[in-house]
Amino acid sequence: xxxxxxxxxxxxxxxxQWLIDGLIVTLKISAVSIFFSLIVGTIIxxxxxxxxxxxxxxxxxxxxxxxxxxxxxxxxxxxxxxxAVLPKAVNEWLYQQDFEFAAGVIALTVYTSAFIAEEIRSGxxxxxxxxxxxxxxxxxxxxxxxxxxxLPQAFRIIIPPLISQxxxxxKNSSLVMTIGVMELTYMARQIESYxxxxxxxxxxxxxxxxxxxxxxxxxxxxxxKYFLRNLKY
Amino acid sequence: MxxxxxxxxxxxxxxxxxSMAYLEIRNVNKWFGNFHVLKNINETVEKGEVLVIxxxxxxxxxxxxxxxNRLEEIDKGExxxxxxxxxxxxVDINNLRAEIGIVFQxxxxxxxxxxxxxxTLAPIKVRKMPKDQAESIAxxxxxxxxxxxxxxxxxxxLSGGQQQRVAxxxxxxxxxxxxxxxxxxxxxxxxxxxxxxxxxxxLARDGMTMLCVTHEMGFAREVADRVIFMDQGExxxxxxxxxxxxxxxxxxxxxxxKEIL
Numbered sequence: 001x002x003x004x005x006x007x008x009x010x011x012x013x014x015x016x017q018w019l020i021d022g023l024i025v026t027l028k029i030s031a032v033s034i035f036f037s038l039i040v041g042t043i044i045x046x047x048x049x050x051x052x053x054x055x056x057x058x059x060x061x062x063x064x065x066x067x068x069x070x071x072x073x074x075x076x077x078x079x080x081x082x083x084a085v086l087p088k089a090v091n092e093w094l095y096q097q098d099f100e101f102a103a104g105v106i107a108l109t110v111y112t113s114a115f116i117a118e119e120i121r122s123g124x125x126x127x128x129x130x131x132x133x134x135x136x137x138x139x140x141x142x143x144x145x146x147x148x149x150x151l152p153q154a155f156r157i158i159i160p161p162l163i164s165q166x167x168x169x170x171k172n173s174s175l176v177m178t179i180g181v182m183e184l185t186y187m188a189r190q191i192e193s194y195x196x197x198x199x200x201x202x203x204x205x206x207x208x209x210x211x212x213x214x215x216x217x218x219x220x221x222x223x224x225k226y227f228l229r230n231l232k233y
Numbered sequence: 234m235x236x237x238x239x240x241x242x243x244x245x246x247x248x249x250x251x252s253m254a255y256l257e258i259r260n261v262n263k264w265f266g267n268f269h270v271l272k273n274i275n276e277t278v279e280k281g282e283v284l285v286i287x288x289x290x291x292x293x294x295x296x297x298x299x300x301x302n303r304l305e306e307i308d309k310g311e312x313x314x315x316x317x318x319x320x321x322x323x324v325d326i327n328n329l330r331a332e333i334g335i336v337f338q339x340x341x342x343x344x345x346x347x348x349x350x351x352x353t354l355a356p357i358k359v360r361k362m363p364k365d366q367a368e369s370i371a372x373x374x375x376x377x378x379x380x381x382x383x384x385x386x387x388x389x390x391l392s393g394g395q396q397q398r399v400a401x402x403x404x405x406x407x408x409x410x411x412x413x414x415x416x417x418x419x420x421x422x423x424x425x426x427x428x429x430x431x432x433x434x435x436l437a438r439d440g441m442t443m444l445c446v447t448h449e450m451g452f453a454r455e456v457a458d459r460v461i462f463m464d465q466g467e468x469x470x471x472x473x474x475x476x477x478x479x480x481x482x483x484x485x486x487x488x489x490x491k492e493i494l
Contacts, residue, residue: 134341137304138355138407139331148354153345 003199010200015191019201022187023208029101029183030170030212033108037169040109041116046146048121059117066114072175074111079103079179104176112169119161123154159224166220167213174209184208255280255442256301256411260310263296270296271307272466278411281440285453285474288463289489294446297463298413301444302333314411331359334404335413338420340396342388342403348375349384352403360407367406374402378432394425401432412436414445450494454478462486 009015048059066074082103083091094102127150135145155162177186188205192198256278263271270293278284286294299305301312303319303326312319319329342351352371356362362370375381378398380391388396397417404412414433418426430452437443437456447453453460453474460477462470462485470477470486478494481487 130337130339130341131343133304134337135343135355137302137330137335137337138403139327139359140355141327144358148358149343153343156345 005200006195006197007200009195010191010197010204015195015201018187018191019184019204019208022182022184022205025101025181025183026170026173026185026208027212029104029108029176029181030166030173033105033112033169033173034166036105036109037113037116037165040113041120042151044113044117045120045124046143048117049124050142063114063117066110067118071107071111071172072178075104075107075175075179078107078110082106100176100179100181103179104173104181108169108173108176111172112165115168116162116165119158119165120151120154123158124150126157127153156224159220163217163220166216170212170216171209254278254313255282255315256444257313258297258301258310259313261297261300261307261312262309263293263300263305263307270466271300274310274466274468276461276468276471278442278444280442282458283437283441283443283445283456285457285460286444286446286463287448287450287453287460287489287493291465292463293466294463295415298335298415298444298446301411301413302330302335304335327359331355331407332409333411333413334407334409335415336397336400336404336417338416340388340393340400340420342396342399344388347385347387348380348391348399351388351399352406355403356406371402371406374405375399377435378402379428392425393421394428397421397425397429398432401429401436405436411442411444414443414447416446416448418447418449448493450478462489464489 011019044059044062047055048063050056079100082094086094124146131149131153132145135149136142140148173183174185177183177189180186182190184205188201191201195201254277258274258276261271261274262269274293274297276284286297288294296305300307301314301319307320314329314333317324342348343354346354349368349371352374353362353364353367356367356370357364360367372381372384375384378401380395380398383391383395383399388399391399401417417433418429421429426449430449433443433445433452434456445452445457457474459471460474461468462477462481462483464485469483470481477486478490481490
Protein backbone atom coordinates (compact mmCIF):
# COMPACT_ATOMS: atom_id res chain seq x y z
CA UNK A 1 0.00 0.00 0.00
CA UNK A 2 1.46 3.25 -1.01
CA UNK A 3 -1.38 5.75 -0.78
CA UNK A 4 -0.48 9.32 -1.68
CA UNK A 5 -2.73 11.87 -0.02
CA UNK A 6 -3.78 14.61 -2.38
CA UNK A 7 -6.09 17.00 -0.52
CA UNK A 8 -5.54 19.75 -3.02
CA UNK A 9 -6.85 17.66 -5.91
CA UNK A 10 -10.07 16.85 -4.11
CA UNK A 11 -10.75 20.16 -2.42
CA UNK A 12 -10.01 22.57 -5.25
CA UNK A 13 -10.74 22.93 -8.94
CA UNK A 14 -13.43 20.87 -10.60
CA UNK A 15 -13.71 18.31 -7.79
CA UNK A 16 -13.91 21.01 -5.14
CA GLN A 17 -16.77 22.49 -7.15
CA TRP A 18 -18.49 19.08 -7.17
CA LEU A 19 -18.36 18.99 -3.39
CA ILE A 20 -19.91 22.46 -3.25
CA ASP A 21 -22.61 21.46 -5.75
CA GLY A 22 -23.30 18.34 -3.70
CA LEU A 23 -23.45 20.41 -0.51
CA ILE A 24 -25.99 22.75 -2.08
CA VAL A 25 -28.21 19.84 -3.13
CA THR A 26 -27.93 18.30 0.36
CA LEU A 27 -28.91 21.60 1.97
CA LYS A 28 -31.77 22.04 -0.48
CA ILE A 29 -33.23 18.57 -0.12
CA SER A 30 -32.84 18.71 3.68
CA ALA A 31 -34.42 22.14 4.00
CA VAL A 32 -37.36 21.28 1.76
CA SER A 33 -37.91 17.95 3.53
CA ILE A 34 -37.64 19.51 7.01
CA PHE A 35 -40.21 22.11 5.98
CA PHE A 36 -42.69 19.54 4.69
CA SER A 37 -42.09 17.00 7.44
CA LEU A 38 -42.87 19.64 10.06
CA ILE A 39 -46.16 20.45 8.37
CA VAL A 40 -47.11 16.82 7.77
CA GLY A 41 -45.89 15.81 11.25
CA THR A 42 -48.01 18.51 12.87
CA ILE A 43 -51.11 17.47 10.93
CA ILE A 44 -50.59 13.81 11.80
CA UNK A 45 -50.09 14.69 15.49
CA UNK A 46 -53.22 16.85 15.60
CA UNK A 47 -55.20 14.08 13.85
CA UNK A 48 -54.11 11.71 16.58
CA UNK A 49 -55.46 14.04 19.29
CA UNK A 50 -58.55 15.20 17.38
CA UNK A 51 -60.91 12.69 19.08
CA UNK A 52 -62.26 11.92 15.59
CA UNK A 53 -61.86 8.15 15.31
CA UNK A 54 -61.04 7.78 11.58
CA UNK A 55 -58.41 10.54 11.85
CA UNK A 56 -56.91 8.92 14.94
CA UNK A 57 -56.67 5.57 13.18
CA UNK A 58 -55.18 7.11 10.09
CA UNK A 59 -52.58 8.88 12.20
CA UNK A 60 -51.73 5.73 14.14
CA UNK A 61 -51.40 3.67 10.96
CA UNK A 62 -49.27 6.36 9.33
CA UNK A 63 -46.77 6.64 12.17
CA UNK A 64 -46.50 2.91 12.76
CA UNK A 65 -46.17 2.09 9.08
CA UNK A 66 -43.53 4.64 8.17
CA UNK A 67 -41.50 4.42 11.37
CA UNK A 68 -41.17 0.69 11.05
CA UNK A 69 -39.98 0.34 7.48
CA UNK A 70 -36.41 1.09 6.35
CA UNK A 71 -35.89 4.48 4.79
CA UNK A 72 -34.00 2.97 1.86
CA UNK A 73 -37.00 0.79 1.00
CA UNK A 74 -39.25 3.85 1.20
CA UNK A 75 -36.94 5.79 -1.10
CA UNK A 76 -37.08 2.99 -3.68
CA UNK A 77 -40.81 2.71 -3.14
CA UNK A 78 -41.48 6.34 -4.00
CA UNK A 79 -38.93 6.35 -6.81
CA UNK A 80 -39.99 3.15 -8.56
CA UNK A 81 -43.52 2.79 -7.25
CA UNK A 82 -44.96 6.31 -7.26
CA UNK A 83 -46.63 5.52 -10.60
CA ALA A 84 -48.85 3.04 -8.83
CA VAL A 85 -49.86 5.09 -5.79
CA LEU A 86 -49.89 8.77 -6.75
CA PRO A 87 -52.58 10.24 -9.00
CA LYS A 88 -51.61 10.50 -12.65
CA ALA A 89 -51.65 14.30 -12.71
CA VAL A 90 -49.29 14.46 -9.71
CA ASN A 91 -46.90 12.00 -11.34
CA GLU A 92 -46.88 13.90 -14.60
CA TRP A 93 -46.15 17.09 -12.77
CA LEU A 94 -43.36 15.37 -10.83
CA TYR A 95 -41.78 14.01 -14.01
CA GLN A 96 -41.58 17.53 -15.36
CA GLN A 97 -39.70 18.58 -12.25
CA ASP A 98 -36.54 16.98 -10.99
CA PHE A 99 -38.13 13.58 -10.38
CA GLU A 100 -35.23 12.08 -8.38
CA PHE A 101 -35.22 15.10 -6.11
CA ALA A 102 -38.99 15.00 -5.68
CA ALA A 103 -39.05 11.27 -4.87
CA GLY A 104 -36.26 11.89 -2.36
CA VAL A 105 -38.20 14.72 -0.71
CA ILE A 106 -41.36 12.62 -0.50
CA ALA A 107 -39.51 9.67 1.07
CA LEU A 108 -37.60 11.82 3.57
CA THR A 109 -40.71 13.82 4.44
CA VAL A 110 -42.95 10.84 4.96
CA TYR A 111 -40.34 8.94 6.97
CA THR A 112 -39.27 11.83 9.19
CA SER A 113 -42.78 13.23 9.68
CA ALA A 114 -43.79 9.95 11.31
CA PHE A 115 -41.11 10.53 13.97
CA ILE A 116 -41.82 14.24 14.24
CA ALA A 117 -45.53 13.54 14.72
CA GLU A 118 -44.71 11.50 17.80
CA GLU A 119 -42.51 14.28 19.19
CA ILE A 120 -45.20 16.86 18.59
CA ARG A 121 -47.84 14.64 20.12
CA SER A 122 -45.83 14.25 23.30
CA GLY A 123 -45.21 18.00 23.27
CA UNK A 124 -48.93 18.70 23.03
CA UNK A 125 -49.62 16.21 25.80
CA UNK A 126 -47.15 17.99 28.05
CA UNK A 127 -49.15 21.25 27.88
CA UNK A 128 -51.58 21.47 30.81
CA UNK A 129 -55.12 20.48 29.81
CA UNK A 130 -56.46 23.76 31.15
CA UNK A 131 -54.80 25.63 28.27
CA UNK A 132 -56.99 23.91 25.70
CA UNK A 133 -59.97 24.36 27.98
CA UNK A 134 -59.30 28.07 28.52
CA UNK A 135 -58.94 28.71 24.81
CA UNK A 136 -62.02 26.68 23.89
CA UNK A 137 -63.94 28.52 26.62
CA UNK A 138 -63.23 31.84 24.85
CA UNK A 139 -64.87 30.49 21.73
CA UNK A 140 -61.77 29.42 19.79
CA UNK A 141 -62.34 26.34 17.65
CA UNK A 142 -60.21 23.23 18.16
CA UNK A 143 -58.02 24.15 15.20
CA UNK A 144 -57.64 27.77 16.38
CA UNK A 145 -56.83 26.67 19.93
CA UNK A 146 -54.20 24.32 18.55
CA UNK A 147 -52.69 26.90 16.20
CA UNK A 148 -52.51 29.86 18.53
CA UNK A 149 -52.29 28.40 22.01
CA UNK A 150 -51.25 24.75 22.19
CA LEU A 151 -48.79 24.23 19.34
CA PRO A 152 -46.74 27.41 19.96
CA GLN A 153 -46.16 26.19 23.50
CA ALA A 154 -45.63 22.56 22.52
CA PHE A 155 -43.02 23.45 19.91
CA ARG A 156 -40.90 25.28 22.45
CA ILE A 157 -40.85 22.24 24.67
CA ILE A 158 -39.94 19.76 21.95
CA ILE A 159 -37.15 21.79 20.37
CA PRO A 160 -34.38 19.40 21.55
CA PRO A 161 -35.92 16.20 20.16
CA LEU A 162 -36.95 18.11 17.05
CA ILE A 163 -33.35 19.16 16.43
CA SER A 164 -32.25 15.57 16.49
CA GLN A 165 -34.97 14.73 13.95
CA UNK A 166 -33.72 17.53 11.72
CA UNK A 167 -30.16 16.22 12.05
CA UNK A 168 -31.28 12.67 11.32
CA UNK A 169 -33.05 13.88 8.23
CA UNK A 170 -29.99 15.75 7.01
CA LYS A 171 -27.81 12.71 7.51
CA ASN A 172 -30.44 10.37 6.07
CA SER A 173 -30.55 12.52 2.95
CA SER A 174 -27.29 10.83 1.90
CA LEU A 175 -29.39 7.74 1.07
CA VAL A 176 -31.08 9.49 -1.84
CA MET A 177 -27.83 9.11 -3.78
CA THR A 178 -29.15 5.60 -4.53
CA ILE A 179 -31.81 7.05 -6.79
CA GLY A 180 -29.38 9.45 -8.43
CA VAL A 181 -29.86 12.69 -6.53
CA MET A 182 -26.51 14.42 -6.88
CA GLU A 183 -26.10 15.41 -3.26
CA LEU A 184 -22.96 15.46 -1.13
CA THR A 185 -22.42 11.71 -0.70
CA TYR A 186 -23.14 11.10 -4.37
CA MET A 187 -20.53 13.68 -5.30
CA ALA A 188 -17.95 12.30 -2.89
CA ARG A 189 -18.51 8.87 -4.43
CA GLN A 190 -18.18 10.43 -7.86
CA ILE A 191 -14.86 12.06 -6.96
CA GLU A 192 -13.64 8.73 -5.62
CA SER A 193 -14.50 7.06 -8.94
CA TYR A 194 -12.68 9.67 -10.94
CA UNK A 195 -9.60 10.14 -8.77
CA UNK A 196 -9.37 7.04 -6.55
CA UNK A 197 -8.89 9.48 -3.66
CA UNK A 198 -11.79 8.09 -1.64
CA UNK A 199 -10.26 8.89 1.72
CA UNK A 200 -10.00 12.62 1.04
CA UNK A 201 -13.37 12.81 -0.67
CA UNK A 202 -15.27 11.09 2.13
CA UNK A 203 -13.31 12.90 4.82
CA UNK A 204 -14.36 16.16 3.21
CA UNK A 205 -17.97 14.96 3.06
CA UNK A 206 -17.83 13.90 6.72
CA UNK A 207 -16.51 17.29 7.83
CA UNK A 208 -19.20 19.05 5.83
CA UNK A 209 -21.96 16.89 7.39
CA UNK A 210 -20.65 17.67 10.86
CA UNK A 211 -20.56 21.37 10.04
CA UNK A 212 -24.17 21.30 8.79
CA UNK A 213 -25.34 19.42 11.87
CA UNK A 214 -23.61 21.74 14.30
CA UNK A 215 -24.98 24.79 12.51
CA UNK A 216 -28.54 23.44 12.69
CA UNK A 217 -28.12 22.69 16.40
CA UNK A 218 -26.77 26.12 17.06
CA UNK A 219 -29.51 27.94 15.18
CA UNK A 220 -32.30 25.99 16.80
CA UNK A 221 -30.78 26.38 20.25
CA UNK A 222 -30.56 30.12 19.78
CA UNK A 223 -34.20 30.19 18.77
CA UNK A 224 -35.00 28.05 21.77
CA LYS A 225 -33.12 30.28 24.18
CA TYR A 226 -34.80 33.39 22.87
CA PHE A 227 -38.35 32.06 22.88
CA LEU A 228 -38.37 29.75 25.86
CA ARG A 229 -37.75 32.41 28.51
CA ASN A 230 -41.36 33.30 29.23
CA LEU A 231 -42.85 29.86 29.26
CA LYS A 232 -43.71 29.41 32.92
CA TYR A 233 -47.01 28.39 34.45
CA MET B 234 -95.20 30.29 12.07
CA UNK B 235 -98.51 28.56 11.34
CA UNK B 236 -98.61 27.11 14.81
CA UNK B 237 -98.06 30.57 16.26
CA UNK B 238 -101.00 32.01 14.37
CA UNK B 239 -103.39 29.45 15.76
CA UNK B 240 -102.45 30.28 19.34
CA UNK B 241 -104.57 32.69 21.31
CA UNK B 242 -102.90 35.98 22.25
CA UNK B 243 -102.84 34.90 25.84
CA UNK B 244 -100.93 31.72 25.16
CA UNK B 245 -98.53 33.65 22.97
CA UNK B 246 -97.86 36.01 25.80
CA UNK B 247 -97.33 33.07 28.07
CA UNK B 248 -94.83 31.75 25.55
CA UNK B 249 -92.95 35.03 25.66
CA UNK B 250 -93.05 35.06 29.42
CA UNK B 251 -91.69 31.57 29.55
CA SER B 252 -88.67 32.57 27.53
CA MET B 253 -88.08 35.58 29.76
CA ALA B 254 -85.88 33.54 32.06
CA TYR B 255 -82.42 34.44 30.86
CA LEU B 256 -80.75 31.24 31.82
CA GLU B 257 -82.75 28.21 32.80
CA ILE B 258 -81.40 24.95 34.12
CA ARG B 259 -84.02 22.22 33.91
CA ASN B 260 -83.76 18.80 35.54
CA VAL B 261 -80.07 18.56 34.85
CA ASN B 262 -78.40 15.27 35.66
CA LYS B 263 -74.83 14.27 35.12
CA TRP B 264 -72.74 11.27 35.95
CA PHE B 265 -68.98 10.83 36.03
CA GLY B 266 -68.92 7.08 35.48
CA ASN B 267 -71.03 5.75 38.35
CA PHE B 268 -70.77 8.94 40.35
CA HIS B 269 -73.98 10.96 40.18
CA VAL B 270 -72.48 14.43 40.29
CA LEU B 271 -75.57 16.51 39.47
CA LYS B 272 -78.99 15.34 40.64
CA ASN B 273 -82.10 16.96 39.15
CA ILE B 274 -80.81 20.50 39.23
CA ASN B 275 -83.39 23.20 38.53
CA GLU B 276 -82.48 26.85 38.62
CA THR B 277 -83.31 30.06 36.80
CA VAL B 278 -81.14 33.11 36.52
CA GLU B 279 -82.59 36.43 35.40
CA LYS B 280 -80.74 38.99 33.35
CA GLY B 281 -78.42 41.07 35.51
CA GLU B 282 -78.75 38.72 38.44
CA VAL B 283 -75.78 37.63 40.54
CA LEU B 284 -76.08 34.06 41.74
CA VAL B 285 -73.58 32.71 44.23
CA ILE B 286 -73.19 28.96 44.42
CA UNK B 287 -71.51 27.57 47.48
CA UNK B 288 -71.05 24.22 49.06
CA UNK B 289 -68.36 21.77 50.14
CA UNK B 290 -65.85 20.49 47.63
CA UNK B 291 -67.15 17.66 45.49
CA UNK B 292 -70.69 18.97 45.74
CA UNK B 293 -70.92 19.52 41.98
CA UNK B 294 -70.97 23.32 42.00
CA UNK B 295 -68.04 23.75 39.57
CA UNK B 296 -69.41 21.02 37.34
CA UNK B 297 -72.77 22.81 37.27
CA UNK B 298 -71.40 26.12 35.99
CA UNK B 299 -69.09 24.32 33.57
CA UNK B 300 -72.20 22.75 32.03
CA UNK B 301 -73.54 26.22 31.25
CA ASN B 302 -70.86 26.88 28.61
CA ARG B 303 -70.64 23.19 27.74
CA LEU B 304 -67.15 22.60 29.02
CA GLU B 305 -68.98 19.63 30.52
CA GLU B 306 -71.87 17.91 28.77
CA ILE B 307 -74.95 16.93 30.72
CA ASP B 308 -76.54 13.49 30.55
CA LYS B 309 -80.17 14.41 31.22
CA GLY B 310 -82.29 17.55 31.28
CA GLU B 311 -81.60 20.76 29.44
CA UNK B 312 -80.16 24.22 29.81
CA UNK B 313 -81.83 27.15 28.07
CA UNK B 314 -80.05 30.41 27.36
CA UNK B 315 -82.25 33.28 26.17
CA UNK B 316 -85.02 30.76 25.72
CA UNK B 317 -83.02 28.45 23.48
CA UNK B 318 -81.58 25.06 24.38
CA UNK B 319 -77.79 25.23 24.38
CA UNK B 320 -77.70 21.57 23.39
CA UNK B 321 -79.65 22.14 20.19
CA UNK B 322 -77.68 20.86 17.19
CA UNK B 323 -78.12 24.27 15.53
CA VAL B 324 -76.20 25.98 18.34
CA ASP B 325 -72.63 26.83 17.38
CA ILE B 326 -70.71 25.90 20.49
CA ASN B 327 -67.99 28.48 19.79
CA ASN B 328 -70.58 31.26 19.51
CA LEU B 329 -72.21 30.09 22.72
CA ARG B 330 -68.90 30.19 24.54
CA ALA B 331 -68.15 33.64 23.17
CA GLU B 332 -71.39 34.81 24.84
CA ILE B 333 -70.71 33.09 28.15
CA GLY B 334 -67.33 34.01 29.63
CA ILE B 335 -65.63 31.95 32.31
CA VAL B 336 -62.90 32.69 34.82
CA PHE B 337 -61.06 29.73 36.27
CA GLN B 338 -59.50 29.06 39.64
CA UNK B 339 -56.05 28.67 38.11
CA UNK B 340 -56.30 31.75 35.80
CA UNK B 341 -55.21 29.65 32.79
CA UNK B 342 -53.60 32.55 30.95
CA UNK B 343 -51.56 31.71 27.87
CA UNK B 344 -47.96 31.84 29.13
CA UNK B 345 -46.41 32.40 25.71
CA UNK B 346 -48.39 35.56 24.99
CA UNK B 347 -48.23 39.01 26.54
CA UNK B 348 -51.10 40.23 28.67
CA UNK B 349 -52.41 42.30 25.79
CA UNK B 350 -52.29 39.37 23.37
CA UNK B 351 -53.94 37.09 25.92
CA UNK B 352 -56.90 39.46 25.84
CA THR B 353 -57.02 40.22 22.11
CA LEU B 354 -56.58 36.66 20.78
CA ALA B 355 -60.22 35.56 20.96
CA PRO B 356 -61.75 38.90 19.84
CA ILE B 357 -59.48 38.91 16.80
CA LYS B 358 -59.86 35.23 15.89
CA VAL B 359 -63.46 34.55 16.95
CA ARG B 360 -65.15 37.94 16.65
CA LYS B 361 -62.97 38.88 13.64
CA MET B 362 -62.29 42.25 15.21
CA PRO B 363 -59.55 44.44 13.66
CA LYS B 364 -56.34 44.29 15.68
CA ASP B 365 -56.21 47.95 16.73
CA GLN B 366 -59.84 47.94 17.83
CA ALA B 367 -59.26 44.77 19.87
CA GLU B 368 -56.21 46.35 21.45
CA SER B 369 -57.95 49.54 22.43
CA ILE B 370 -60.77 47.51 24.00
CA ALA B 371 -58.18 45.38 25.80
CA UNK B 372 -56.44 48.46 27.17
CA UNK B 373 -59.75 49.89 28.37
CA UNK B 374 -60.50 46.64 30.16
CA UNK B 375 -57.04 46.54 31.68
CA UNK B 376 -57.58 50.05 32.94
CA UNK B 377 -60.89 48.98 34.40
CA UNK B 378 -59.24 46.12 36.30
CA UNK B 379 -56.43 48.46 37.30
CA UNK B 380 -53.39 47.00 35.52
CA UNK B 381 -53.07 48.91 32.29
CA UNK B 382 -49.33 49.35 32.93
CA UNK B 383 -48.81 45.55 32.76
CA UNK B 384 -50.15 45.21 29.21
CA UNK B 385 -46.85 44.25 27.64
CA UNK B 386 -45.65 41.85 30.30
CA UNK B 387 -45.96 38.08 30.22
CA UNK B 388 -48.29 36.32 32.67
CA UNK B 389 -45.37 34.79 34.58
CA UNK B 390 -44.18 38.30 35.48
CA LEU B 391 -47.47 39.13 37.23
CA SER B 392 -48.74 38.32 40.71
CA GLY B 393 -51.62 35.87 41.13
CA GLY B 394 -54.12 38.64 41.72
CA GLN B 395 -52.97 40.51 38.65
CA GLN B 396 -53.13 37.34 36.57
CA GLN B 397 -56.68 36.70 37.68
CA ARG B 398 -57.63 40.27 36.77
CA VAL B 399 -56.14 39.70 33.32
CA ALA B 400 -58.22 36.52 33.07
CA UNK B 401 -61.35 38.52 33.89
CA UNK B 402 -60.41 41.13 31.28
CA UNK B 403 -59.81 38.34 28.77
CA UNK B 404 -63.30 36.98 29.34
CA UNK B 405 -64.87 40.46 29.22
CA UNK B 406 -63.15 41.27 25.93
CA UNK B 407 -65.60 38.95 24.19
CA UNK B 408 -68.45 41.14 25.52
CA UNK B 409 -70.16 38.15 27.12
CA UNK B 410 -73.77 38.22 28.24
CA UNK B 411 -73.10 35.98 31.20
CA UNK B 412 -69.96 35.51 33.28
CA UNK B 413 -69.14 32.31 35.11
CA UNK B 414 -66.65 32.37 37.97
CA UNK B 415 -65.21 29.05 39.12
CA UNK B 416 -63.65 29.72 42.52
CA UNK B 417 -61.75 32.73 41.17
CA UNK B 418 -60.04 33.57 44.45
CA UNK B 419 -59.28 30.11 45.81
CA UNK B 420 -55.77 29.95 44.38
CA UNK B 421 -54.80 33.45 45.52
CA UNK B 422 -52.73 34.68 48.41
CA UNK B 423 -55.01 36.26 51.02
CA UNK B 424 -53.85 39.81 50.37
CA UNK B 425 -54.69 39.50 46.68
CA UNK B 426 -58.23 38.27 47.10
CA UNK B 427 -59.77 41.71 47.51
CA UNK B 428 -58.34 43.17 44.33
CA UNK B 429 -60.09 40.42 42.39
CA UNK B 430 -63.32 40.64 44.39
CA UNK B 431 -63.44 44.39 43.81
CA UNK B 432 -63.34 43.84 40.07
CA UNK B 433 -66.16 41.33 40.40
CA UNK B 434 -68.23 43.68 42.55
CA UNK B 435 -67.73 46.42 40.02
CA LEU B 436 -68.94 44.06 37.31
CA ALA B 437 -72.01 43.09 39.32
CA ARG B 438 -72.88 46.76 39.85
CA ASP B 439 -72.69 47.28 36.10
CA GLY B 440 -75.48 44.76 35.68
CA MET B 441 -73.53 41.74 34.47
CA THR B 442 -75.32 38.42 34.84
CA MET B 443 -73.00 36.34 36.99
CA LEU B 444 -72.84 32.79 38.30
CA CYS B 445 -70.12 32.62 40.93
CA VAL B 446 -68.83 29.54 42.65
CA THR B 447 -67.04 31.00 45.62
CA HIS B 448 -66.33 30.62 49.29
CA GLU B 449 -66.10 34.38 49.77
CA MET B 450 -69.08 34.87 52.01
CA GLY B 451 -68.44 38.60 52.33
CA PHE B 452 -68.77 38.87 48.57
CA ALA B 453 -71.93 36.77 48.59
CA ARG B 454 -73.47 38.94 51.30
CA GLU B 455 -72.60 42.19 49.55
CA VAL B 456 -73.42 41.56 45.89
CA ALA B 457 -75.36 38.32 45.49
CA ASP B 458 -79.02 38.58 44.60
CA ARG B 459 -79.45 34.96 45.53
CA VAL B 460 -77.33 32.26 47.10
CA ILE B 461 -77.72 28.55 46.53
CA PHE B 462 -76.10 25.85 48.59
CA MET B 463 -75.17 22.53 47.02
CA ASP B 464 -74.17 19.26 48.59
CA GLN B 465 -73.68 15.87 46.97
CA GLY B 466 -75.03 17.00 43.63
CA GLU B 467 -78.22 18.58 44.94
CA UNK B 468 -79.36 22.10 45.69
CA UNK B 469 -80.28 21.97 49.36
CA UNK B 470 -80.93 25.61 50.07
CA UNK B 471 -81.74 28.66 48.03
CA UNK B 472 -82.61 32.19 48.95
CA UNK B 473 -81.52 35.75 49.39
CA UNK B 474 -78.18 36.30 51.11
CA UNK B 475 -80.04 37.55 54.15
CA UNK B 476 -82.10 34.38 54.42
CA UNK B 477 -79.10 32.24 53.66
CA UNK B 478 -76.81 33.70 56.30
CA UNK B 479 -79.26 34.48 59.06
CA UNK B 480 -81.94 31.89 58.73
CA UNK B 481 -80.89 28.76 56.84
CA UNK B 482 -83.41 25.96 57.05
CA UNK B 483 -81.34 22.91 56.16
CA UNK B 484 -79.13 21.31 58.79
CA UNK B 485 -76.36 20.71 56.25
CA UNK B 486 -76.30 24.43 55.39
CA UNK B 487 -76.07 25.38 59.04
CA UNK B 488 -73.16 22.99 59.55
CA UNK B 489 -71.42 24.36 56.46
CA UNK B 490 -71.89 27.99 57.50
CA LYS B 491 -70.61 27.21 60.97
CA GLU B 492 -67.42 25.82 59.49
CA ILE B 493 -66.86 28.58 57.02
CA LEU B 494 -67.85 31.78 58.85
